[in-house]
Amino acid sequence: MPTQAVVFDIGNVLIEWQPERFYDRAIGAERRRAMFDRVDLHGMNDRVDLGGHFTDTIYATADAYPDWRAEIRMWHDHWIELAQPEIARSVRLLRALRARGVPVYSLTNFGVQSFDYAATHYPFLREFDRQYISGHLKVIKPDPKIYEIVETDSGIAPDALLFTDDRPDNIAMAASRGWQTHLFEGPDGLAARLVAEGLLNEKEAA
Known part of the structure; x- marks a missing residue:
């Protein structure tokens, strides 16, 4: 047809849409790999895509991982830099x-x-x-x-x-x-x- x-x-x-590329620039590839191994950031993003509130979902994840709080918040605070x-x-x-x-x-x-x-x-x-x-x-x-x-x-x-x-x-x-x-x-x-x-x-x- x-x-x-x-x-x-x-x-x-x-x-x-290359979040890893952004983080490699922002915090370095080694630290980015360590964070992605520790935190399911793509799973976090899936929750946003399923209708979870953008800010609340990302900030709650950041609070759950104090050692990575600032870096996880970058997913929200620098979002356009991830999606470009x-x-x-x-x-x-x-x-x-x-x-x-x-x-x-x-x-x-x-x-x-x-x-x-x-x-x-x-x-x-x-x-x-x-x-x-x-x-x-x-x-x-x-x-x-x-x-x-x-x-x-x-x-x-x-x-x-x-x-x-x-x-x-x-x-x-x-x-x-x-x-x-x-x-x-x-x-x-x-x-x-x-x-x-x-x-x-x-x-x-x-």
Whole structure:
């Protein structure tokens, strides 16, 4: 079936998300490795993405690990530095699809407050036709429930949705539900896929 909507992940598709890289700069790789071995920071972030309050969740984790309190709070206090820069060509592709009249949706593991904060720095986050943000939905990828929500809310058949994400587990779940998928490994590959699907021409995808 022809594609009726393109569904974008955000982290590492439209915005680079590399917390380890930030901490390597901020505290050094050796200390960063020690902290990540001691504290499940990605699990903490999952709780935010499931709807936990951005500040409260991170600060409570920091208080639970006094030896790392200042460093854990950096996840909150320097959050935009963890989530940068934007992937400029991906943003151009998003906007080119919209200019073509192709509906574009977001399907992202993102907290409520952290998404709102990010949108003040990255205005394109408000440009989707529909937004499916895990913090509001209280479910994260790759739980099948979040894909079901997209299908039901959009009214689009799974095989008419083209989904791009950088994580193979998220892609695999979408594929298992019959979605068209593209594993994001860089904007050049996504551009080529959109051209191959007839959604953009070469000039629009540049």
